[in-house]
Amino acid sequence: MNKKKKKKTHVPFRLNILFFLVFVLFSALILRLGVVQIVYGDDYRREIEKTEEVTVNNSVPRGKMYDRNLKLMVDNQPLDAITYTRKQGTKQTEMVETAEKLAKLIEKDTNKVTERDKKDFWILNHPKLAAKKITDKERKKVEQGELEESDLYKLQLKRITEEEAKLSKKDMETLAIYREFASGYALTPQIVKNKKVTKEEFARVSENLDSLPGVDISTDWDRFYTYNKTLKSVLGKVSSSEEGLPSESLDYYLARDYSRNDRVGKSYIEQQYEDILQGQKAKVRNVTDKSGNIVDSEVITEGQRGKDLILTIDMDLQLATEKIIEKQLIAKKKLGNTKFLDRAFVVMMDPNTGEVLTMAGKKYEKDPKTGRSSIEDFALGNITTSYTMGSSVKGATVLTGYQQGAIQPGTYFYDTKLKIKGTKAKGSYSNFGNINDLTALKVSSNVYMFRTAINIAGAHYVPNEPLNISSSAFSTIRNSFAQFGLGTRTGIDLPNEMSGFKGSETSPGKLLDLAIGQYDTYTPMQLVQYVSTIANGGNRMKPHMVKEIREPVDDNEELGPVDEEISPTVMNRLDMKEDWIKRVQSGFEKVTMEQGGTAYTYFGKKPYTVAAKTGTAQAFYDGPNRTDYSEPQDTMNITLVGYAPAKNPEVAFAVVVPWAYQGHTGHSMSKEIGEEIMDTYFKLKKERAKKENTETSTDLKVENGKDVQKDQAEVRKSQENE
Numbered sequence: 001m002n003k004k005k006k007k008k009t010h011v012p013f014r015l016n017i018l019f020f021l022v023f024v025l026f027s028a029l030i031l032r033l034g035v036v037q038i039v040y041g042d043d044y045r046r047e048i049e050k051t052e053e054v055t056v057n058n059s060v061p062r063g064k065m066y067d068r069n070l071k072l073m074v075d076n077q078p079l080d081a082i083t084y085t086r087k088q089g090t091k092q093t094e095m096v097e098t099a100e101k102l103a104k105l106i107e108k109d110t111n112k113v114t115e116r117d118k119k120d121f122w123i124l125n126h127p128k129l130a131a132k133k134i135t136d137k138e139r140k141k142v143e144q145g146e147l148e149e150s151d152l153y154k155l156q157l158k159r160i161t162e163e164e165a166k167l168s169k170k171d172m173e174t175l176a177i178y179r180e181f182a183s184g185y186a187l188t189p190q191i192v193k194n195k196k197v198t199k200e201e202f203a204r205v206s207e208n209l210d211s212l213p214g215v216d217i218s219t220d221w222d223r224f225y226t227y228n229k230t231l232k233s234v235l236g237k238v239s240s241s242e243e244g245l246p247s248e249s250l251d252y253y254l255a256r257d258y259s260r261n262d263r264v265g266k267s268y269i270e271q272q273y274e275d276i277l278q279g280q281k282a283k284v285r286n287v288t289d290k291s292g293n294i295v296d297s298e299v300i301t302e303g304q305r306g307k308d309l310i311l312t313i314d315m316d317l318q319l320a321t322e323k324i325i326e327k328q329l330i331a332k333k334k335l336g337n338t339k340f341l342d343r344a345f346v347v348m349m350d351p352n353t354g355e356v357l358t359m360a361g362k363k364y365e366k367d368p369k370t371g372r373s374s375i376e377d378f379a380l381g382n383i384t385t386s387y388t389m390g391s392s393v394k395g396a397t398v399l400t401g402y403q404q405g406a407i408q409p410g411t412y413f414y415d416t417k418l419k420i421k422g423t424k425a426k427g428s429y430s431n432f433g434n435i436n437d438l439t440a441l442k443v444s445s446n447v448y449m450f451r452t453a454i455n456i457a458g459a460h461y462v463p464n465e466p467l468n469i470s471s472s473a474f475s476t477i478r479n480s481f482a483q484f485g486l487g488t489r490t491g492i493d494l495p496n497e498m499s500g501f502k503g504s505e506t507s508p509g510k511l512l513d514l515a516i517g518q519y520d521t522y523t524p525m526q527l528v529q530y531v532s533t534i535a536n537g538g539n540r541m542k543p544h545m546v547k548e549i550r551e552p553v554d555d556n557e558e559l560g561p562v563d564e565e566i567s568p569t570v571m572n573r574l575d576m577k578e579d580w581i582k583r584v585q586s587g588f589e590k591v592t593m594e595q596g597g598t599a600y601t602y603f604g605k606k607p608y609t610v611a612a613k614t615g616t617a618q619a620f621y622d623g624p625n626r627t628d629y630s631e632p633q634d635t636m637n638i639t640l641v642g643y644a645p646a647k648n649p650e651v652a653f654a655v656v657v658p659w660a661y662q663g664h665t666g667h668s669m670s671k672e673i674g675e676e677i678m679d680t681y682f683k684l685k686k687e688r689a690k691k692e693n694t695e696t697s698t699d700l701k702v703e704n705g706k707d708v709q710k711d712q713a714e715v716r717k718s719q720e721n722e
Helices: 011-039 041-048 092-103 115-125 127-131 136-143 149-159 169-183 199-207 247-254 268-272 274-278 315-333 390-404 437-443 446-456 472-484 508-515 524-535 578-593 669-721
Strands: 052-058 072-084 190-193 215-225 282-288 294-301 308-311 343-349 356-366 373-377 413-415 433-435 539-541 546-550 562-565 570-573 611-620 634-644 651-661
Touching: 072 199, 092 115, 092 169, 115 127, 115 149, 115 169, 136 149, 169 190, 199 215, 268 274, 315 343, 315 356, 315 373, 315 669, 343 524, 343 669, 390 437, 390 446, 390 472, 390 524, 390 578, 390 611, 390 634, 413 446, 433 437, 437 446, 437 578, 446 472, 446 508, 472 508, 472 524, 524 539, 524 578, 524 634, 524 651, 578 611, 578 634, 611 669, 634 669, 651 669
Parallel strands: none
Antiparallel strands: 052 282, 072 190, 072 215, 282 294, 308 546, 343 356, 343 651, 356 373, 413 433, 539 570, 546 562, 611 634, 634 651
16 A cells, blocks of 8 residues: 655745744844833933923013102003913814813904905814815925915915805804914913903802813903193103004014013003013913923013103193183184184193103094094194294294394394385384383383394394395304204104204295294293293203002002103203393393283283283284195194293293184183183192191191100009109
8 A cells, every 4th residue: 555645835935934034123123122111212302201391481461650749540450361372283173172162261352354364264173174275286386386385375265265265153252262372372372351340250150261272261450541641742642551562663572572472561651661561471381292282381570560650740830721622622623714723732841850740631533433523632732733823932032142142131222113125014913113122021022022033043134125045044043943842852751753844945034924923833842841931031941741650469458669860951051141141031021020021911910920021923824624625724722831920930821722713802711821820730739738737737746746745644543653
């Protein structure tokens, strides 16, 4: 029997090879793990544990503002706020999901949502449908460099229909919240809602913080103005958390460690004193892991709210002055020939320190929707608008004449109309005959100033003959006027101050107009600086709105210690003899204190003394409705400058009423305002002195009472011992 040969199998051999390969792979793996653990273990461990430190600045409330009598003017009003802090690496879909949850808990204003926002939101929520908006041919153009990726995005936006971009009310709120989320910066709290946050909303969000990653509840602030609109334009504005840093000043603030969404002063005092009011921000060092989660947080500095400003303004005087202006505007507007009258200004200043006591301005404004007019604050007009001021500047003309040797104290001129060949006769409102410099100021002679200007120009006047003057006379007078503050910036601690306009013609007639304030334009602030320079004996003082800077304190009922006092600044000293200045001061006194003076009727019988100068200027209407007229409209500006008491000045003032009336004669609004503001000033001064005396008397009585009680107690004790 033949044995069958056994069939040889290859299975064991294949298994051995497989086992060998597995062994080799495991050996390689073990070797690799050994290398990773032994050679690179520390490196990988450090990479896993790697964290990043990010320092975040948290804003603090701004400093407050008080008037000179420590009455609160600007404060911070606390607001309940809902915030969102985005961690690094947060996806858009995660933010949308959180926004949807938050939208169910709060009401969010959707007015700022744009059509572009809606389309972006649609693309974010429908990525596949958005992708279909682009054809393969268009994608190839991107690959070939014919189009940019941004071009495809623009095509997507263009091809989204109105129906697709239409959102429900809740989706709109979600989008509005998402917009706030997306506008913030990583690890920096972003305000989602801080206006009209109800207690219910605040509580609901607080209860659901665990399911709202990045959302938190906090306290924000808003500027609160104690006196509503009074001086609000001068106090300035602060940007909102949505606005953040102004784009035009972005680099400036970023270089000073501001965050992009920080709130800053946008105008005037808030802007001018930004560094003071902003305060010291709280600095927090956040430690994040690789996923962007905050694993540790450390407060570097606690932060401190901004320092407080004590302004030079007297709010009692400011409010009273504004009421006077409003009353006068309403009354005079009812008269004839006052169709252009729409504004008036009053500035009051301490002539010895430059402290601005009032900066009042009012004007009629028409509501474009209703067509109704109302009187609004226009305090800024005192530094941002300029007018021809008329005879109020004649004090500077006389002093310039003294300085240039054109006249001497006591020089006489015969006041009658001047007739220069080829021009209309120019004169005073009356022929005053032979008068000197003091009488010229008292009665406001134009001719006296004309003759002074002619002498300054080195010319010789002959009736009905040409008048040849040197054009340099304009510069001579303007340079002298600038010493008083006329035609140049006053240096007040407010931005956007204008210097006025200088006429370009250099004809003889214009030189005469310049000498009586009917050519160049000046601001009301320049006018009060000018009269202050005369009042204090020749020092041009720098006007300022801030009196002190104080350290902040936590107690809202108290003021912190003085950090800095703003010292008076002399901008220049008049290059003129003291006797000359006293001579003009005497002329100003005659205006108010002697019969025949142009302001005697208003101040001659007052219990206080005033030195002043009136002014009337022939002008052209240059107001908001000037385009309604094909030709320039003639009008009159009326002004008044002065100081009191006449012998020891403590307050200087300027009243300016542009476009007061049409025609050569009209009302005396500037003088009436001047009378009322001076009455008010001295009335307030008397009341405060009486109050101070009463308080002092009360304090003395209390102290004396304590002494009497102490004596009685000692007597009783002595009797008991006996």
